[in-house]
Amino acid sequence: MPVSDTQLMRLPPEFSPEDRQASRLLADLKTRPSQAMRELYGLYQPALLGFIRQFVHEDGAVEEILQDAFIRIHERSPSYDPELGRPFTWMATITRRLCIDWLRKHQRRLHLVENLREQPEGGTDQIATHDEWNAHEQLEAQWMREDFRQLEPVQRRVLQLAFYQGLSHKEIALELGFPLGTVKSHLRRGLVELRRLYLESEDVQK
Amino acid sequence: MSKSDSSERLTLYVLDELEGEERREFEAELAASPELRERFRELQEGLYGSSRHLAAESRPELLDGILDKVLVSTSSVRHPKEAGALVLPWGRIMGLAALLMLFLNLFLLTLLNLKGSGEGVVAEETPGLAESPVPSVTESVPSPEETALLARMQRLSSELEEKEARLGQLQSIGQELAAENERVKEHNAAWEREYTRLAARMLPFFDADKGLSRFTVIEMMDLQAYEQNLPRMGFTDLAGRFLTGGENIAGVDPDAFVGPVFEGAGTVSAEPGEAGLNPFARPSTGSSEAADAAQQEAVASGRPAGFTVWRDDEQKGFLDLYNLPSAAEGTQPYLWVRSSDLDPYVAVGQLPELENGTGSFFYSVEEENFTPSEILITAEPLEQVGDIPSGDILLRGP
Numbered sequence: 300m301p302v303s304d305t306q307l308m309r310l311p312p313e314f315s316p317e318d319r320q321a322s323r324l325l326a327d328l329k330t331r332p333s334q335a336m337r338e339l340y341g342l343y344q345p346a347l348l349g350f351i352r353q354f355v356h357e358d359g360a361v362e363e364i365l366q367d368a369f370i371r372i373h374e375r376s377p378s379y380d381p382e383l384g385r386p387f388t389w390m391a392t393i394t395r396r397l398c399i400d401w402l403r404k405h406q407r408r409l410h411l412v413e414n415l416r417e418q419p420e421g422g423t424d425q426i427a428t429h430d431e432w433n434a435h436e437q438l439e440a441q442w443m444r445e446d447f448r449q450l451e452p453v454q455r456r457v458l459q460l461a462f463y464q465g466l467s468h469k470e471i472a473l474e475l476g477f478p479l480g481t482v483k484s485h486l487r488r489g490l491v492e493l494r495r496l497y498l499e500s501e502d503v504q505k
Numbered sequence: 506m507s508k509s510d511s512s513e514r515l516t517l518y519v520l521d522e523l524e525g526e527e528r529r530e531f532e533a534e535l536a537a538s539p540e541l542r543e544r545f546r547e548l549q550e551g552l553y554g555s556s557r558h559l560a561a562e563s564r565p566e567l568l569d570g571i572l573d574k575v576l577v578s579t580s581s582v583r584h585p586k587e588a589g590a591l592v593l594p595w596g597r598i599m600g601l602a603a604l605l606m607l608f609l610n611l612f613l614l615t616l617l618n619l620k621g622s623g624e625g626v627v628a629e630e631t632p633g634l635a636e637s638p639v640p641s642v643t644e645s646v647p648s649p650e651e652t653a654l655l656a657r658m659q660r661l662s663s664e665l666e667e668k669e670a671r672l673g674q675l676q677s678i679g680q681e682l683a684a685e686n687e688r689v690k691e692h693n694a695a696w697e698r699e700y701t702r703l704a705a706r707m708l709p710f711f712d713a714d715k716g717l718s719r720f721t722v723i724e725m726m727d728l729q730a731y732e733q734n735l736p737r738m739g740f741t742d743l744a745g746r747f748l749t750g751g752e753n754i755a756g757v758d759p760d761a762f763v764g765p766v767f768e769g770a771g772t773v774s775a776e777p778g779e780a781g782l783n784p785f786a787r788p789s790t791g792s793s794e795a796a797d798a799a800q801q802e803a804v805a806s807g808r809p810a811g812f813t814v815w816r817d818d819e820q821k822g823f824l825d826l827y828n829l830p831s832a833a834e835g836t837q838p839y840l841w842v843r844s845s846d847l848d849p850y851v852a853v854g855q856l857p858e859l860e861n862g863t864g865s866f867f868y869s870v871e872e873e874n875f876t877p878s879e880i881l882i883t884a885e886p887l888e889q890v891g892d893i894p895s896g897d898i899l900l901r902g903p
Contacts, residue, residue, distance in 0.1 A: 487513075
């Protein structure tokens with residue numbers, strides 16, 4: 300549902316002043332695209348740039364994705380629904396999809412070390428230690444969010460593959476040699492744990 | 506639909522992995538279930554929310570490319586009627602061009618006929634004319650380059666409008682600031698004149714060699730202003746700063762400082778960081794215009810006010826009054842001071858004649874080691890002044 304003026308008047312109460320401003324700018328993109336885009340860009344460009352760098356580390360590609368993201372945000376702004384999340388979250392989902400597309404296109408998926416598949420059953424909680432990461436993964440770790448670091452290793456690995464590499468559940472199961480149900484279970488728990496960590500960090504900031 | 510199934514699809518949806526029909530079905534569920542929306546929002550915030558704080562550097566130079574593309578897409582999807590004045594009506598233009606060419610052909614044909622060469626000759630000599638293609642209206646779709654150019658023009662025009670509006674706002678603010686600046690200038694000039702006048706009156710009060718020891722400044726106001734708690738005119742602050750020379754007058758270059766203008770008076774000079782008053786003799790400029798102007802202005806303001814500076818070492822006071830109201834018939838303005846509210850008022854004496862209630866003079870009391878903390882001017886009966894103030898209060902301080 301597009302953000303109508305009426306909706307803007309009753310945005311979710313937990314929305315911060317920044318969220319409210321951004322919701323209004325998203326609504327304004329159709330009527331005054333130039334000015335609204337300038338303001339939206341000023342508000343979120345640094346954050347989205349940092350977000351993209353979690354996925355892609357080549358400067359040229361990062362810039363390209365950033366520009367595409369704002370263009371896509373403009374195109375899709377009528378579909379933004381405040382009831383389904385904050386403006387930044389919505390923009391980040393669009394940006395993530397572009398990152399995943401770029402990674403797929405350039406075949407930059409992170410392949411886990413082959414020997415992970417050879418791990419004995421039941422040893423899944425120990426498989427994802429830093430020592431076992433290859434050079435690419437260590438580079439990835441530089442950009443890893445603090446809340447991801449706090450996840451259990453197996454949840455972190457599964458969520459990394461799903462979120463940062465865009466692998467499907469089946470692909471993750473194949474990649475890690477886990478049963479499909481185990482992958483789903485780890486993903487669900489990982490998401491719930493991320494939510495808990497996020498709420499804690501928000502409380503600390505308040 | 507089981508709860509675990511719903512959770513699984515929610516996880517997939519949050520990770521943007523739900524496709525096609527499954528996605529549409531889930532979005533329909535999402536729209537119908539506030540609880541599901543709430544769970545979705547929570548998981549999504551957990552996944553993306555912390556990235557809001559991963560701020561990288563600012564890259565303003567990338568914005569222009571985005572704006573160009575945004576406006577190209579805006580112009581290409583908007584209906585011409587909505588696209589504004591800068592989107593040209595290509596169909597009409599090309600149609601008009603086709604008509605013009607047709608008329609041109611007919612005109613040339615007619616011209617050749619008039620030359621009498623016959624139809625066959627015309628056809629032979631101008632083989633192209635008979636087959637001259639007339640551009641079709643359907644060929645009037647602008648090329649991508651034209652669309653991009655138009656979008657850029659539209660963006661520039663839009664930005665120009667925004668900048669013009671901003672310029673208008675800035676000009677308006679500038680005018681307000683200029684007017685405010687003028688008011689401040691006038692205010693400063695008034696105070697500068699007052700300062701000059703104050704210096705002229707006060708300097709004879711102080712010994713050029715000894716400087717100033719302990720002194721007291723008390724500001725006075727009329728009873729109505731006192732009871733209504735109106736703001737004071739700031740004489741205490743002014744006189745205090747003037748006398749200590751910490752700011753204001755001390756910052757004035759002695760050569761640039763004009764005044765005081767009273768015969769025999771001096772000007773004020775204080776070395777930076779040096780406390781106290783250090784007057785030195787300066788020849789009179791021979792003019793009292795500045796002092797007269799300041800006095801006239803003080804009189805014109807109309808509000809009764811005044812202040813006193815009491816010098817402990819000399820046991821003398823300087824009293825400066827503005828617009829003192831006239832005492833009622835049969836009464837006289839009378840000055841009283843006391844050292845604390847526990848002590849009785851000391852009768853100082855009847856005030857001298859003041860022009861328009863404005864002027865200054867010195868006074869003293871017959872008590873030793875006296876320092877006033879309160880000062881009063883009352884309208885006392887002529888020839889019948891008692892030991893305590895009994896008439897109407899004209900001015901009081903503090």
